[in-house]
Amino acid sequence: MAVAFGLGISTAEGYHRIVLGGKRLKWPTSIITWQLHAGGSDNIADGSHVAALEHAFAEWASVPGSKVRFQRGQNVASKNPSSNSHVVAFDENNGTGYFPSGSGIVAITPLTYDPANGTILDADILFNGRDYAFGTGLQPGSFDVQDVATHEIGHFIGLDHAPSVSGTMWPYVSPGQWLHRSLSEDDAAGAVAVVSKDLDSALFGTIRHEDGSGIRGGSVYAVDANDGRLVAAAASDHGGSWRIRGLPAGDYHVYAAPLEGGISAANLTGDSQVQTDFGAGFYGSTAAPLRFTLGAATSFQCGDLWLPANNLLVDSTSSAQVLEQGGAAMLTLWGSNFSPNATEVWSLSPWITLSNVTSGSSWVQARLDVAGQCPPGVYDLYLHNAGGDFEAVSAVLDVTRPAPALAALDATRGGTAGGSPVVLHGADFQEGAWVLFGGIESPLVEWVDPGQLRVFTPAHEAGLADVVVVNPDGRQTRLPGGYLFEAMPVLAEVFPTAGQQTGGTSVLLQGAEFAPDLEVYFDGSPALVQWQSPGLAKVVAPAHVPGSVDLLLRNPGMPELTVADAFTYVVPPDPVVHGMTPSSSDTGGGANVRLSGTGLDAVTEVRFGVNSASGGGGKSAVSLQVLGASAVQAVTPSFKTGNYSVRVTTGTGQGVLAPGKFQFQAAASSGGGGGGCGGVIRPGDRRDPIGDAPAWLLLLGGWWLYRRRSLASHD
Amino acid sequence: MKPLPTLFLCAAGLLGWTVSDLAASSTAAPAADFAALTAAAEWIAEFQVVDKRCALLADGSIETRYTFSTLTPMKGAIPSMHEVRIPGGVVAGRGLHLPGLPEWATGDRAILFLSSAGPVRGWRMPVGLGAGAFRVIQDGSGRARVRAASAADGPPLVHDYDHFVAAVLAETGSQASR
Numbered sequence: 001m002a003v004a005f006g007l008g009i010s011t012a013e014g015y016h017r018i019v020l021g022g023k024r025l026k027w028p029t030s031i032i033t034w035q036l037h038a039g040g041s042d043n044i045a046d047g048s049h050v051a052a053l054e055h056a057f058a059e060w061a062s063v064p065g066s067k068v069r070f071q072r073g074q075n076v077a078s079k080n081p082s083s084n085s086h087v088v089a090f091d092e093n094n095g096t097g098y099f100p101s102g103s104g105i106v107a108i109t110p111l112t113y114d115p116a117n118g119t120i121l122d123a124d125i126l127f128n129g130r131d132y133a134f135g136t137g138l139q140p141g142s143f144d145v146q147d148v149a150t151h152e153i154g155h156f157i158g159l160d161h162a163p164s165v166s167g168t169m170w171p172y173v174s175p176g177q178w179l180h181r182s183l184s185e186d187d188a189a190g191a192v193a194v195v196s197k198d199l200d201s202a203l204f205g206t207i208r209h210e211d212g213s214g215i216r217g218g219s220v221y222a223v224d225a226n227d228g229r230l231v232a233a234a235a236s237d238h239g240g241s242w243r244i245r246g247l248p249a250g251d252y253h254v255y256a257a258p259l260e261g262g263i264s265a266a267n268l269t270g271d272s273q274v275q276t277d278f279g280a281g282f283y284g285s286t287a288a289p290l291r292f293t294l295g296a297a298t299s300f301q302c303g304d305l306w307l308p309a310n311n312l313l314v315d316s317t318s319s320a321q322v323l324e325q326g327g328a329a330m331l332t333l334w335g336s337n338f339s340p341n342a343t344e345v346w347s348l349s350p351w352i353t354l355s356n357v358t359s360g361s362s363w364v365q366a367r368l369d370v371a372g373q374c375p376p377g378v379y380d381l382y383l384h385n386a387g388g389d390f391e392a393v394s395a396v397l398d399v400t401r402p403a404p405a406l407a408a409l410d411a412t413r414g415g416t417a418g419g420s421p422v423v424l425h426g427a428d429f430q431e432g433a434w435v436l437f438g439g440i441e442s443p444l445v446e447w448v449d450p451g452q453l454r455v456f457t458p459a460h461e462a463g464l465a466d467v468v469v470v471n472p473d474g475r476q477t478r479l480p481g482g483y484l485f486e487a488m489p490v491l492a493e494v495f496p497t498a499g500q501q502t503g504g505t506s507v508l509l510q511g512a513e514f515a516p517d518l519e520v521y522f523d524g525s526p527a528l529v530q531w532q533s534p535g536l537a538k539v540v541a542p543a544h545v546p547g548s549v550d551l552l553l554r555n556p557g558m559p560e561l562t563v564a565d566a567f568t569y570v571v572p573p574d575p576v577v578h579g580m581t582p583s584s585s586d587t588g589g590g591a592n593v594r595l596s597g598t599g600l601d602a603v604t605e606v607r608f609g610v611n612s613a614s615g616g617g618g619k620s621a622v623s624l625q626v627l628g629a630s631a632v633q634a635v636t637p638s639f640k641t642g643n644y645s646v647r648v649t650t651g652t653g654q655g656v657l658a659p660g661k662f663q664f665q666a667a668a669s670s671g672g673g674g675g676g677c678g679g680v681i682r683p684g685d686r687r688d689p690i691g692d693a694p695a696w697l698l699l700l701g702g703w704w705l706y707r708r709r710s711l712a713s714h715d
Numbered sequence: 716m717k718p719l720p721t722l723f724l725c726a727a728g729l730l731g732w733t734v735s736d737l738a739a740s741s742t743a744a745p746a747a748d749f750a751a752l753t754a755a756a757e758w759i760a761e762f763q764v765v766d767k768r769c770a771l772l773a774d775g776s777i778e779t780r781y782t783f784s785t786l787t788p789m790k791g792a793i794p795s796m797h798e799v800r801i802p803g804g805v806v807a808g809r810g811l812h813l814p815g816l817p818e819w820a821t822g823d824r825a826i827l828f829l830s831s832a833g834p835v836r837g838w839r840m841p842v843g844l845g846a847g848a849f850r851v852i853q854d855g856s857g858r859a860r861v862r863a864a865s866a867a868d869g870p871p872l873v874h875d876y877d878h879f880v881a882a883v884l885a886e887t888g889s890q891a892s893r
Contacts, residue, residue, distance in 0.1 A: 020812055021805070097776075098802060098813075100833030102755040104843040110776075111812045115805050155814040161845075171815055171845065434807035439770040441806045459768070468771075470807050 016160040016169070017193060018111070023118030025111060025158040026194055030067040031235065032157070034125075037089035038075040041127070041134050041145070048136040049145045053088055056149035059183055060157065066191040068157050069235065086122060086156075088149070090129035099128045106132055106173055107148050109155035125152040138176050147180045148173060159190045201294055204243040205302035207236050207256045209278055210309060214240025216275045218256050218307075221380070221394060225251035225291045228349025229377035230395050235259075249296040253289040253348065255282040256305055257392045279308040280392045286382065289348075312337040313389035322398045326372035330356075331381075332365045333393055339386035346382055349374065352397070354381075374399050402428040403475040406467060406482070413484040415558050418443070418459035422483070429453050430471040437483055438465030460485045462513065487513035489553040489561050495615045498568040498653030503543030505574050506656070507567070508615040510536055515555035522567060523549035536614050544569045570652045575599040577648055577658040584663040589622060589638035595648065595658060596631045602650040606634040608662060610645040615657055618644065639664045753886045755842045756828035759790035761851060761880070764823045769804030777811035778838065779804035781819065787826075787880060790887045799829065800837050815844040824851035826861060826879070851876060 018025040034057065041049050057070040076085055091099060098108050105128055112122040127134060127148065135142035154169045162169035167184040183191070203222055207215045220242040221233045231252070236242040242256075257280035283305050284290035294300045315335040323329055333345070343359035345366050351374030357366040364383065378395040406426040414420030424435065428450055435442040435455045446454040453469065467482035490512040499505025507527075509520070512535050520527040520539045528540040548568045554560035577597040585591035585608075595606065603626055609618035621634035632648070646662045649655035753759065766782035781799045803811045803818070819825055828847035829839045841847035850862045859876035 018812065018814060020810060025812070094833055094835060097833050097836035097838050098840075100830045100838055100840055102757060102830035102842055103840040104755055104830075104846070105840065108813060110802070111814070112777075113810045113812060115808065115810045121809065160814050432808075436771055436807055439772055439806075440768060441771070466773075472808065 016162050018158050018160045021115050025118050025120050027120045031069045033071050033073045034086045035073040035076045041090040042092050043133050052136045052146040053149050056146050060153050063188045063191040088125045090127045092129040094130050107152050109152045123156045141175050144178050147178050158194045201247045202243050202299045206240045207305045219259050220256045223253045225253050227375050230380050252292045277310045279311045280390050281307045286390050311389040313385045313391045315391050315393045320398045323370045324402045328369045331368045334363050342386040344384040376401050404428045404469045404471050404477045406469050406477045406479045413557050414457050416462050416485045416487045418457045420457045422455050424453040432472040434470045436468040462487045486515050486555045488559050489513050496655030498570050499541045500574045501546050501569045505541040507539050519554045521552040573599050574654050575656050585636040586667040587664050589636045591636045594633045600632050601629040603632050604651045605649040607647040608636050609639040610647045612645040757791050757831040758793050758829040760785050760793050761787040761826045764819045764821050767821050769806040771806045777804045778802050789883050799839050817848045
């Protein structure tokens with residue numbers, strides 16, 4: 001604290017609003033509904049956290065001059081922070097993912113917002129119940145729920161951390177701390193500031209009981225007089241005065257109703273301010289509501305609305321019916337004191353038709369038809385029972401545009417670098433729609449018409465990606481695995497690096513990002529390709545005149561890779577190995593192996609321990625003796641146990657893998673001569689003048705021959 | 716959002732220390748708060764942001780995928796180039812913001828005390844959010860300096876880069892030898 005004061009931090013204007021992309025975060029309405037996760041806290045058995053949370057919300061709602069208000073909705077079972085309900089939850093197992101081990105975070109408030117205008121779309125408050133203990137009685141070692149919640153609610157309404165150490169928005173907390181349960185002046189100033197300055201057009205008035213007294217906590221609603229949409233709502237103050245701010249210019253009907261039924265006064269934090277002892281009613285009458293015309297940036301006084309005494313017709317419908325434009329559904333409303341087969345239900349929208357109405361004493365059912373041109377938005381329905389009682393069922397119908405449908409893409413594969421043009425075909429695409437490939441947003445989307453979008457793919461890792469179109473109203477469609485991101489092939493190794501001019505050389509290509517339909521060209525001529533894996537392909541070289549050629553590799557639709565002079569055509573036929581004897585060796589090496597075949601007189605390397613699939617790896621023979629065009633003899637190196645291939649390479653770069661496997665096996669334990677003594681040549685194998693010579697002499701001779709050939713080739 | 720209480724002490728200490736104070740405190744008993752920050756982190760390193768991409772996950776949440784180049788590893792087995800996923804970001808006309816969590820742009824250098832990756836989404840967090848994140852900047856004379864990542868967490872006091880790194884390494888080494 002001394003540090004902060006010593007640095008001269010202001011205590012009068014210390015609040016910070018969250019500003020992102022130049023936009024201040026703000027809620028679109030002044031009344032925000034929050035819901036408690038039903039699981040509560042593992043540390044609090046008596047349910048006292050509920051009151052602690054309600055008091056924390058009430059602390060912010062009680063700031064003079066602030067229009068921020070809260071109401072508590074029904075408890076929820078899910079604490080998914082990505083849902084659109086504003087949940088307060090204790091995360092006891094890091095199920096939300098926000099509290100990895102070592103994070104040091106006691107609580108967090110993820111805010112989802114619209115970057116275009118800073119409107120807060122969703123907010124949740126999550127307590128880290130896995131790593132920390134919470135309480136309500138200031139127990140030692142426990143974090144105080146109300147203290148922490150009051151801080152998080154500051155974020156919830158769009159305030160950032162503040163540098164005043166005495167303020168609730170100071171970013172740090174200690175167990176047992178209670179100081180931040182109450183707001184400092186800085187925090188209170190922030191609560192006033194978060195009310196949007198855009199809310200500059202308003203209707204206002206007063207609602208009264210029949211005796212003329214003001215009604216506290218009555219809900220007042222503004223309905224667009226032209227299309228019947230419910231536009232905004234507000235609560236009346238202790239004297240019955242109400243003001244609905246932020247309305248666009250237009251014509252409005254206004255009605256008031258008690259807060260009861262599906263949402264009751266008990267859901268509000270300031271429940272002592274709510275009166276429900278009156279009946280609903282319109283300015284004017286239910287049959288002929290008054291029309292108030294509101295200009296831009298103006299306030300309009302609607303006057304007093306005298307409301308009737310309380311009646312028993314109560315709606316308790318707790319969920320909205322969602323219908324697309326042009327849709328139809330059977331809707332059931334629930335409540336009490338409906339009139340069997342005599343309950344009237346209607347809408348103020350010219351685009352909504354109700355028919356086939358039937359009712360009992362606690363329900364009314366009707367067929368709803370929404371015209372195709374009905375503007376999206378929420379709509380009320382209104383009820384009359386046979387006794388003439390009136391009830392408003394507020395915001396019971398949510399009309400949406402049709403969800404987009406994605407049928408096909410004109411290209412279904414492209415490079416991992418992105419930037420590939422793709423046309424999306426479907427229906428009900430809206431202007432301003434976003435397109436995501438595997439969760440990554442397309443950098444450019446052009447709306448052509450409701451059935452077509454032109455996009456460029458984003459950069460994305462290789463693999464199948466879902467394609468998602470999100471309309472601006474939030475509805476979306478997904479095409480699972482609709483696009484394949486493929487990388488440009490990478491070539492690391494070629495074997496052999498040369499082949500006969502007549503073609504037919506089997507060439508192994510090692511690298512990465514080889515697509516199953518990889519194309520390979522030798523100086524422009526296509527090769528037969530056998531795809532083995534993303535890192536290996538076997539190709540058969542086409543015929544070509546002698547000389548070096550470029551290799552071109554291409555995954556279809558991808559940029560191609562060209563490696564200059566990667567392969568050389570030569571005149572001699574490729575070497576061929578028919579067999580090898582023996583086909584095994586001790587791991588210590590030293591075995592004499594004879595390879596037979598054709599074209600072996602130019603062999604310069606025999607490699608053992610080679611990977612059978614890729615032709616890579618292994619070790620060169622300890623020594624090599626060329627016995628003619630039809631045979632070479634090589635001494636195995638030491639190598640680990642296993643089955644491998646043997647690779648033969650000539651001085652021209654031609655080469656081949658010997659057929660069959662060569663096995664390195666652990667040396668047998670024996671009394672003498674075993675264990676790596678592989679250099680001994682058996683008598684039956686000796687057919688030359690040095691046959692009786694010891695093995696080292698044979699090796700020396702082989703080396704001499706090898707050197708002669710090597711020197712000759714360099715000449 | 717509210718970080719660990721010990722991190723309050725840590726942050727306050729860092730704000731109050733001069734360069735020489737920080738170096739001295741990390742080698743003496745008062746380094747206990749700095750020790751908590753170091754102990755909680757699985758990775759500590761100076762990173763440079765090579766790439767930054769935001770992604771909308773299937774459940775509707777948003778994460779930012781930073782590709783970090785590790786310039787100076789100080790704690791943990793940190794690859795030289797790797798991806799760190801941190802919640803938040805802007806994609807598809809929606810933004811997810813976590814108050815107190817710093818963000819970085821491509822090219823930024825930062826010394827980060829990072830938590831382990833969570834098993835649910837693989838997210839890492841700077842320990843104590845802003846308390847575990849420091850920006851590496853250059854002053855007017857071109858000398859590297861270290862600054863607390865979030866101005867809202869306190870005045871942007873600046874520390875000498877070499878002394879700061881030395882203090883972290885000393886504390887890391889001290890903890891490793893215990």
